[in-house]
Amino acid sequence: MRGADRWALAARRPCGEIFVDVNPVLTLARKHPRWNRFPIRGMFALADSLIIGVKALSISGGISLEDVVESEADEPVVRESCDGKIKGERAAPVSTPQIAIALVIAFGLFFGLFVVLPAALAHQFDGVIDNTVVYNLIEGGIRITIFVLYLAAMSLIPDIRRVFMYHGAEHKAVHAYESGAPMTVESAAKFSRAHVRCGTAFVLIVFVVSILAFSLMGRPALALRVLERLVVIPFVAGFSYEIIKFAGKREDSRATKVLMAPGLLLQKLTTREPDEAQLEVAILALEAAIGSAPDVAVAVKV
Template sequence: MGRHGLIAQAALRYGGQAVLEGVMIRGPAGIAVAVRAPDGQIVLRSRSLPPRRKWQRWPFIRGTFILWETLRWGMEALWFSANVVAGENEAREVRESPVAMLTITASLALALGVFLLLPALLAEGIERMFRLSAWIRTGLEGIFRLGLVLGYLAAVGRHPEIRRVFAYHGAEHKVVHALEAGAPLTIEGARPFPTAHPRCGTAFLLTVILVAAILFAFLPASTLIERLALRLALLPVLAALSYEALWFSARYQHVKLVAALSAPNLWLQRLTTREPDDAMLEVALAALEAARALESSPRSSGHARPSS
């Protein structure tokens, strides 16, 4: 494997998310958050994370751990960014905050109720009304689930503040693309890349919908209560299968068939990304630079640097 191939393989370990007026980047050594403060400075916060145990990296097991970590550290990054935007530079640690853990738990419960159970209830009602087959019921459930996601993303994307978050989302994707391509990690180097990325969390949502439709179609339960209970019990399996499918599609994007099959994941990101300006790219690059620095100097830090 050539040097460019090695760079691309190492870069696959980087990802992130948008936060309020900023970007969080996670690398193999830890996470870094960069936020544009009201005075124009870029406030940085980085944290080293312990490496996962070997068994936590096994295929079909790693997806569940990664999903929880994404929720946990993503919530902390959002709180940190909110504090910076409000004029503060500190954020309480998620692991030390019962309120934060309660917020995550409540958010998960609400998401499960709306995203997982509501479509099943709607499909069940239509099946009984028109005496449809179980296969049609499962198909309707998937359609309702997709409709909920699309409707929600389209609705929230109309809010001006959310549009700015979506633009930072695009900036995060651009700088990760630049890293993977071995391009200069500068505003000029990142600007030409697309705002969509195969490993995006939005792509994960669509993958979950597809995998759920296939997985749930083969459940043996006959009553509504049994079906709902099985859906909840199989959540770790659903997360694991969806993560592996997304990882495979991102890893083999150079294969035409894989790229074609994963194209809807990229199309959906038109709802969750916007074209960033150069100031947003500067913030995303600062987060990426701080995350990469953790590989050679694994120490948590927090500071601000003037914008250029």
């Protein structure tokens, strides 16, 4: 969970405790205020989110695998046991090179699957369809289809389904907070697991905006077309960020509901109904991010 000036992670340890870790948000835009301007601020906001995501995955992965690490390692590396006894050294934080490598790999997979592959498949229509707009509509349709099939396939993996349950818990907790409802499991459970500012909706908007952007670029040779998309995608993402930001401030308007309906519908694939234990974790993470929980790493007994 990310707040205005800090982000928090909560993860349930194998023994049942919930580990909460709070970190300051050190955004690129804060370091360089000139970057916090339309239309480029969205690109840097996205970069900040990706960096935080990599760090959070590293921490939560280490927490969830504590028992495995303890049993398989020659020397114990578990941070602290649930009985409070230190059993090894604290794991080293994710380094900048590790974050960079992870982001490069993630972007490479995204670009290959959702840019290069759709462009290559749409290339088969060269010489058949002359209208550039129609051609890009076909390419965009292929891209969205691949995305939906990818999400559907991922949802078949048990561990990913569990991640999607936590995703739903996150949305429910945020809904409860934004509506002023009590921050309890029972209260949060009543809310929708879809949210207008979800990353799933963001990716879908990126794909739709890219159809319009690519239509303005003509239809050069395939290799040049792919290169153009590589250059333009960050700007498309930045503009899509502005759309999400605008919609988030006007969630109750009819226009926003129509605009965001496809993204909300797609969240049926990327979220699942969470159980009470998952809602508990999500609420603790949110409370830590907004400042109603300690701003240090703690283990909360449940």
